Amino acid sequence: MTTTYAVLSEGLEKSYGRTHALRGLDLAVPEGSVCGLLGPNGAGKTTAVRILTTLTAPTGGRALVAGHDVTRDPAAVRRAIGVTGQYASVDGDLTGRENLRLFARLAGLRGSRARSTADGLIERFGLGEAADRVASTWSGGMRRRLDLAAGLVTRPRVLFLDEPTTGLDPAAREHIWTAVRALSEEGTTVLLTTQYLEEADRLADDIAVVSEGRVLAGGAPARLKALIGSRAEVAVTAREELAGAAAVLDRLTGARPVLDEERLTVGVTVLDGGITLPRIIRELDTAGVPVTDARLRPPTLDEVFLRVTRARTARPEQEPAA
């Protein structure tokens, strides 16, 4: 079976004079999946989305969205996409309903179809109560839902969300996540950028870790985590026992344990799947180290991110986000 890609970019570059926002970005987002571009501010995420949504022309490489080349056939791309981001926003001086009707009309829907599309989106996103108030008076969370709704007037096959929940409180964030998941279940391909590792972990089928205009590592969240290994942490009763515990963990994993003298814990990265929690406890027990607490947990995406960016200088990952 061949995979069709909703978004495909090869060696995408964008330079502003001597500044290189993108330095050969490769992406392959299968149709119907959710891809998370994860990276800090200035990593090039927004530039990538601007190019893929035809807002900015690349200075090198090429990109296909829904099968159309973004530079050669931007009009076809625009018919297939929806965009929501800090730069593609709604008009705060209009009501929510007026906004959605305007964008529906501009998306090519005529008369009553523009009205019914707008009303349908208002209902879907639970914006009915505020719909006829001017959008600038809305709460941040509702405004973001309106942004998202405005991105859907085209019934897009590919939806781009640039930092969809930045600055939102947890409840509002959860609301957006639910909406994105529902869209994904309906078959919409979603490409979202985020600085929140939790967001990428919760929503994305695939994550592309982006830094300095390149994809440093890509894959399913679980695969990325496996790449980094699990984290074992044991707690002992006294400071003198830390060294003993560290020696055991060192022998077991071959990695360098980290001692925390305040919390009386020793932590270590576990790459070998055969090393289980019972085995760690058994080994410590045999060595006579009294353990008060022990756990083995998968790495957080924060750790993944730190690891990948740190490793980059020594050994850049070549894999695209597949």
Place this chain on the structure above:
Amino acid sequence: MSTLLYDGAAVLTRQLQKARHAPALLILTQTMPITMLLFFGYVFGSALAMPGAEYREFLVPGLLAATAANGLMAGMFTAAQDAHRGVTDRFRTLPMSRTAVPLGQTAADLLTTGVSMVPLMLVGLAMGWRIETGLPGALGALGVLLLFRFATAWVGTYLGLLSRSEEAAGQLGGATFVLPMLSSAYLPTAGLPGWLRTVAEWNPISAVATAVRELCGNAGARTAPDAAWPVAHPVAGALLWSVVLLVVFVPPTTRRFGRGGA
């Protein structure tokens, strides 16, 4: 073409809805020239060599021309605000006509300007200003004013797209307040020192103000024999100025909308 008109109408509707939600701004833009008419008409009018009543007759067309020239500020502000707030980029991601946005915006501006000139004219009539030439003259004057407004709104849109910041547009907007001062809108140019007189007479606002005076049969229509061409032939001059501004600024404005931000 039908997409252009349909999308342009959608953008025009948007601009009118905005005006409906924020009527204060519309009222404010009307009170400004009326205040100036009263202030200049009676304060300056009492100190000028020209009799006060004649000066007020001279002044009303000047303020109408200045109001038309304000399309510069209006266009700039609208374009900069939309760019800054991300509305422009939302438009750019939609499968719509690129020319529709500036076209719809300038067309809406034309409608609101037409309406906002009415109170100014009414106050002018109350102060003794008359259209001596009947309906054809009135329509001619309105045509000249609205065409000039349309042209300056395109110039403003272009500058607003360049600046992309509401603050910069606001600052530049302040400068547009000075432009009518350097024209025959408020005072005759005959008494100005040579170089300043040249600048003022080549100022498009002078041609428009003089054209309205001529079309309405008001004082000040007859200019000095050595006046610059646009004010010596004010109607042709005003129309030509508007056409030149449109020819120069419409193509780069639509191109800029189409190209997208850097």
